[in-house]
Amino acid sequence: MPSTINSEVLLSVKNLKxxxxxxxxxxxxxxxxxxxxxxxxxxxxxxxxxxxxVIDDVSFDVTRGMRLGLLGVNxxxxxxxxxxxxxxxxxxxxxxxTEAEVRAIFDTGTGILPELTGRENAFxxxxxxxxxxxxxxxxxxxxxxxxxxxxxxDVPFRQYSKGMQARLMLSLISAKSTDVLILDEVLDGxxxxxxxxxxxxxxxxIQSAGATIFVSHSADQVREVCDQVLVMNxxxxxxxxxVEEGLDYYHKNLAPVS
Amino acid sequence: xxLKFFWAQVRDLTVASLKSRYRKTFAxxxxxxxxxxxxxxxxxxxxxxxxxxxxxxYNLFLLGGxxxxxxxxxTIQMTTPLFVSQSHLLRSFKINPMVIFGSxxxxxxxxxxxxxxxxxxxxxxxxxxxxxxxxLLPLALIPLLIGTLxxxxxxxxxxxxxxxxxxxxxxIFNLLFxxxxxxxxxxxxxxxxxxxxxxxxxxxxxNPFRSLIYFSDxxxxxxxxxxxxxxxxxxxxxxxxxxxxxxxxYHKL
Numbered sequence: 001m002p003s004t005i006n007s008e009v010l011l012s013v014k015n016l017k018x019x020x021x022x023x024x025x026x027x028x029x030x031x032x033x034x035x036x037x038x039x040x041x042x043x044x045x046x047x048x049x050x051x052x053x054v055i056d057d058v059s060f061d062v063t064r065g066m067r068l069g070l071l072g073v074n075x076x077x078x079x080x081x082x083x084x085x086x087x088x089x090x091x092x093x094x095x096x097x098t099e100a101e102v103r104a105i106f107d108t109g110t111g112i113l114p115e116l117t118g119r120e121n122a123f124x125x126x127x128x129x130x131x132x133x134x135x136x137x138x139x140x141x142x143x144x145x146x147x148x149x150x151x152x153x154d155v156p157f158r159q160y161s162k163g164m165q166a167r168l169m170l171s172l173i174s175a176k177s178t179d180v181l182i183l184d185e186v187l188d189g190x191x192x193x194x195x196x197x198x199x200x201x202x203x204x205x206i207q208s209a210g211a212t213i214f215v216s217h218s219a220d221q222v223r224e225v226c227d228q229v230l231v232m233n234x235x236x237x238x239x240x241x242x243v244e245e246g247l248d249y250y251h252k253n254l255a256p257v258s
Numbered sequence: 259x260x261l262k263f264f265w266a267q268v269r270d271l272t273v274a275s276l277k278s279r280y281r282k283t284f285a286x287x288x289x290x291x292x293x294x295x296x297x298x299x300x301x302x303x304x305x306x307x308x309x310x311x312x313x314x315x316y317n318l319f320l321l322g323g324x325x326x327x328x329x330x331x332x333t334i335q336m337t338t339p340l341f342v343s344q345s346h347l348l349r350s351f352k353i354n355p356m357v358i359f360g361s362x363x364x365x366x367x368x369x370x371x372x373x374x375x376x377x378x379x380x381x382x383x384x385x386x387x388x389x390x391x392x393x394l395l396p397l398a399l400i401p402l403l404i405g406t407l408x409x410x411x412x413x414x415x416x417x418x419x420x421x422x423x424x425x426x427x428x429x430i431f432n433l434l435f436x437x438x439x440x441x442x443x444x445x446x447x448x449x450x451x452x453x454x455x456x457x458x459x460x461x462x463x464x465n466p467f468r469s470l471i472y473f474s475d476x477x478x479x480x481x482x483x484x485x486x487x488x489x490x491x492x493x494x495x496x497x498x499x500x501x502x503x504x505x506x507x508y509h510k511l
Contacts, residue, residue, distance in 0.1 A: 029420045090505060128267055128357070131267055
């Protein structure tokens with residue numbers, strides 16, 4: 001990883017651990033809880049919940065200019081890791097040290113109020129994405145132009161196709177440069193041409209400021225966007241390093257055992 | 259997040275959702291006032307005319323309890339399923355879940371204020387009470403707001419894990435209405451049953467409002483002090499539940 005040596009660290013993850021209690025999966029509702037408290041009182045009050053380790057002792061640094069691809073099979077902890085980095089979840093132990101502004105998007109199919117038009121939703125989303133910006137108009141207008149949605153902008157959001165929703169969301173989230181941008185499997189909704197356009201925008205954006213963490217299952221997208229790869233394996237880091245070696249590791253080590 | 263940003267987000271979301279609702283149908287706005295008006299009308303008819311509850315200015319007495327009760331119960335029943343119904347939004351990007359929450363509470367609070375101005379105020383003024391007393395109104399509403407918000411956050415979080423919470427609460431609220439002195443005075447309850455009221459957090463949140471607009475006497479300060487105390491306990495409980503569950507929350511949504 002020659003490019004990361006001596007680079008400015010934007011985000012430093014140390015011995016991160018996240019676990020969930022499994023007890024909730026046994027009870028579906030309050031009525032279940034009530035019934036099991038009455039029928040098996042001893043077990044109910046004394047049994048310790050089982051723990052599911054989702055992130056297990058993960059450490060790495062994100063440096064300025066880094067385009068990190070995050071790979072791993074479903075359930076390996078990629079999204080949980082990203083949610084921790086974005087500040088949505090708090091790890092039980094370990095630390096994430098950062099002065100950076102982290103922006104993350106996990107799904108592009110989200111209109112806040114589907115009855116409102118794409119344009120109205122865009123302003124609302126911008127308020128949520130960029131709370132610190134006072135005058136949202138120039139920023140949103142630029143994003144709307146970039147989205148090339150044209151007259152569809154004044155159509156209710158609920159009538160948008162998946163691809164159009166993705167265009168709107170991705171244009172907005174990338175409208176303002178940020179230190180660290182996390183994109184979790186969100187490029188798939190947009191068409192090939194828009195992906196290309198967005199990829200250029202992200203590169204410019206990374207050159208001007210921060211770093212990107214890019215979660216994907218597509219080797220082509222990872223090659224296109226990333227310069228490094230981190231492979232998650234059952235909550236631990238399986239590999240961190242160059243793109244081709246990372247993809248190689250992913251394909252060789254994480255294939256299901258038959 | 260800074261409070262200023264938080265407020266801007268809550269405000270924009272509330273304005274947008276009002277816009278979205280009334281674009282669909284204007285009947286929504288009429289319903290906001292009509293709903294409490296009908297509830298008030300029927301209860302006044304049943305309890306004052308049919309059952310002849312002996313309370314002076316019964317209409318104002320009833321409104322003093324019923325209006326905050328409607329805000330309290332409808333806000334909690336609307337917010338309990340909120341985290342689950344907005345799970346798509348919450349999982350999609352980093353948004354403070356309390357923004358969505360605050361917006362729903364504000365939305366209901368606007369309804370409360372509208373029905374206060376259109377229904378309570380005319381009754382209040384017609385009884386010849388002192389207008390300046392109403393200056394204390396914000397103080398009476400703080401415990402109601404904090405308490406309602408806290409119960410809502412706690413239940414909405416629990417509902418993420420136990421999806422029948424809203425169903426169970428609907429049932430509990432039906433019961434709670436009868437054991438909370440909304441349409442009858444607390445004094446009607448025999449002494450050996452008074453504990454039902456003493457352990458009912460709802461009444462502490464509702465009392466300051468009624469105390470102010472109906473009794474308009476020294477009981478207001480004690481009621482408000484108790485209201486603050488209870489809402490503070492509820493608030494702390496909500497914070498504890500939220501902090502304990504916030505990780506698993508995203509996992510389970």
